[in-house]
Amino acid sequence: MGARDGSSYISRLKAHPRDVWIAGRKVGDVTSDPVFRRPVAAMARLYDCQIDPQLRSTMTYLPDDGDEPAGVSFIIPRTHADLVHRRKAMQVWAEATFGTMGRSPDFLNTVLASMADAPEFFAEVGVGCADNVQRYYRHCRDNDLFLTHTLVNPPVDRSKSASQQADEYAYLGIVERTKDGLVVRGAKMLATHGPTADELMVYPLPFSVRPGEEKYALAFAIPVGTKGLRFICREPFDRGDQSEWDHPLGSRFEEPDAMAIFDDVLVPWDRVFLHGNVEQANTLFARTRMQSHTGHQTAVRGLAKCEFMTALAIALSRSVKTDTFIHVQEQLGECTGYLQLIEGAIVLSELKAEPSGHGTLQPALEPLQALRYHIPRFYERMVRLTQVLGAGGILANPTEADLQSDIGGDIRRYYRGAGIEAEAKIRLSKLAWDATGTQFGQRQLQYERYYAGDPVQTGAAAYRMFDHKPLLAMVDRALRLS
Ligand SMILES: Cc1cc2nc3c(=O)[nH]c(=O)nc-3n(C[C@H](O)[C@H](O)[C@H](O)COP(=O)(O)OP(=O)(O)OC[C@H]3O[C@@H](n4cnc5c(N)ncnc54)[C@H](O)[C@@H]3O)c2cc1C
Numbered sequence: 413m414g415a416r417d418g419s420s421y422i423s424r425l426k427a428h429p430r431d432v433w434i435a436g437r438k439v440g441d442v443t444s445d446p447v448f449r450r451p452v453a454a455m456a457r458l459y460d461c462q463i464d465p466q467l468r469s470t471m472t473y474l475p476d477d478g479d480e481p482a483g484v485s486f487i488i489p490r491t492h493a494d495l496v497h498r499r500k501a502m503q504v505w506a507e508a509t510f511g512t513m514g515r516s517p518d519f520l521n522t523v524l525a526s527m528a529d530a531p532e533f534f535a536e537v538g539v540g541c542a543d544n545v546q547r548y549y550r551h552c553r554d555n556d557l558f559l560t561h562t563l564v565n566p567p568v569d570r571s572k573s574a575s576q577q578a579d580e581y582a583y584l585g586i587v588e589r590t591k592d593g594l595v596v597r598g599a600k601m602l603a604t605h606g607p608t609a610d611e612l613m614v615y616p617l618p619f620s621v622r623p624g625e626e627k628y629a630l631a632f633a634i635p636v637g638t639k640g641l642r643f644i645c646r647e648p649f650d651r652g653d654q655s656e657w658d659h660p661l662g663s664r665f666e667e668p669d670a671m672a673i674f675d676d677v678l679v680p681w682d683r684v685f686l687h688g689n690v691e692q693a694n695t696l697f698a699r700t701r702m703q704s705h706t707g708h709q710t711a712v713r714g715l716a717k718c719e720f721m722t723a724l725a726i727a728l729s730r731s732v733k734t735d736t737f738i739h740v741q742e743q744l745g746e747c748t749g750y751l752q753l754i755e756g757a758i759v760l761s762e763l764k765a766e767p768s769g770h771g772t773l774q775p776a777l778e779p780l781q782a783l784r785y786h787i788p789r790f791y792e793r794m795v796r797l798t799q800v801l802g803a804g805g806i807l808a809n810p811t812e813a814d815l816q817s818d819i820g821g822d823i824r825r826y827y828r829g830a831g832i833e834a835e836a837k838i839r840l841s842k843l844a845w846d847a848t849g850t851q852f853g854q855r856q857l858q859y860e861r862y863y864a865g866d867p868v869q870t871g872a873a874a875y876r877m878f879d880h881k882p883l884l885a886m887v888d889r890a891l892r893l894s
Contacts (some may be wrong), residue, residue, distance in 0.1 A: 414480030415472045416556040417463045418456025428637040432607040434645040446652025458505050471501050485518035486553040488529045489773045495762045502712040511717025512665040515604040520559035522705035529772050533699040537686050560609040562600035562672045563617050574628040585627040593680040606643045606670040612636050616693040629693035631686035632679045640677040643670035649851040657812040660843050662852030707780030714787035715754045721794040722747040724844045728802045733830040743797050750790040757783050781874045788860040795848045806845050809838045
């Protein structure tokens with residue numbers, strides 16, 4: 413099949429029922445359910461980009477071992493041009509949602525591609541594991557499946573390890589090995605798009621499994637409709653009835669988040685990528701170099717989101733001409749400066765891409781890890797500046813219903829801005845508030861803070877991986893020690 417369109421994505425969801433719970437009820441068909449219909453439609457629009465005649469060459473590539481064009485995010489890059497091609501495709505999807513859909517399919521596609529690019533690691537893991545990864549990669553690429561993932565143990569008692577929790581299966585673990593596969597039980601979070609994806613991957617975060625806790629060392633992938641797998645969603649912000657006029661982002665781009673519960677789920681052996689080895693579990697990230705590839709996607713998406721936030725701050729200021737004041741210009745300049753830094757680091761990661769040793773390339777990790785740490789901070793600052801610049805005006809706005817009612821005249825008269833009619837100014841302010849202040853906007857902020865795990869770990873790892881020698885040599889030189 414190769415790169416698919418939105419209607420193929422929707423048909424596949426319809427054909428594969430799943431166990432999804434939200435707001436006290438079991439969901440039937442996610443494609444027609446009021447809560448999920450709009451997120452599904454947003455995702456379908458992304459898939460439609462792949463068959464758009466003007467975008468097709470940007471969005472797809474022909475794999476060496478495939479017959480049909482596949483989505484570029486599945487590519488295993490071999491050249492600088494491949495990296496640039498992938499970046500441009502990621503940019504199309506990121507800009508289509510203004511960077512608000514963090515878990516668009518290109519994120520996990522890069523994970524899978526990096527695993528497929530590490531056959532030597534999976535060959536060490538166990539008999540058949542390397543073949544399993546290769547087969548699974550081709551299956552997802554050639555059917556253009558939408559993957560999500562759950563890596564994190566739920567926050568039960570963070571002072572204790574997996575086996576020390578009161579419930580042995582508070583965290584996902586292996587119950588038994590049968591001739592058909594692994595039986596697993598427990599919980600993992602947070603499956604963004606779990607209810608609306610095709611496949612769920614589970615793999616361990618670096619150094620998350622303690623020595624002696626082999627039963628929690630596992631990596632696998634299963635269809636989301638697998639028996640025993642349940643998704644418990646967080647409370648939805650949009651129950652399908654938000655007005656696009658009043659909630660221009662939340663009504664279109666909400667990403668469902670869910671806890672994944674595994675009730676003695678059988679994972680067939682051909683879907684097991686790693687099991688029972690703590691060291692391999694803890695080094696999977698490093699050995700597959702996946703952070704280089706996921707970091708490329710998250711940086712491109714982060715740039716689109718920061719560009720959007722900067723655009724909102726500028727448009728809001730212009731709507732009341734506060735951009736004529738020097739201190740406001742300085743704050744807007746701070747935002748445009750962040751955009752330059754992000755773009756520069758992305759390009760640097762491509763220019764300094766490193767060979768894997770078997771003809772493939774990964775973007776340089778250091779600039780991308782720097783962005784993984786700093787984009788959330790830049791973004792948080794931009795959100796704050798947008799709210800401060802928007803002040804009361806960003807919040808104090810009537811609804812579309814008010815505008816259509818008997819008081820519409822007052823609204824048209826008293827809500828206008830500097831050279832902008834009332835309706836346009838209200839809509840702009842609502843867009844900015846939806847991006848920053850509503851439940852949707854606040855989740856966006858929380859997502860940036862935590863989507864990549866604990867930022868304390870990310871920052872500390874950046875310090876540890878950095879080559880300190882040239883820096884310290886400068887100190888020695890200044891002291892005339894060398
Ligand atoms: C909106 C959203 C969507 C997400 N989507 C996904 C997804 O699709 N897939 C996925 O796998 N993950 C996803 N995540 C990330 C994931 O679920 C976690 O939120 C993230 O890894 C952080 O873990 P935590 O929430 O358990 O926080 P914790 O790790 O518990 O951290 C909470 C706080 O406690 C501190 N802390 C915790 N443990 C320790 C310790 N041992 N020592 C010192 N300090 C400690 C941390 O520094 C932090 O400040 C998502 C997160 C969000 C917010």
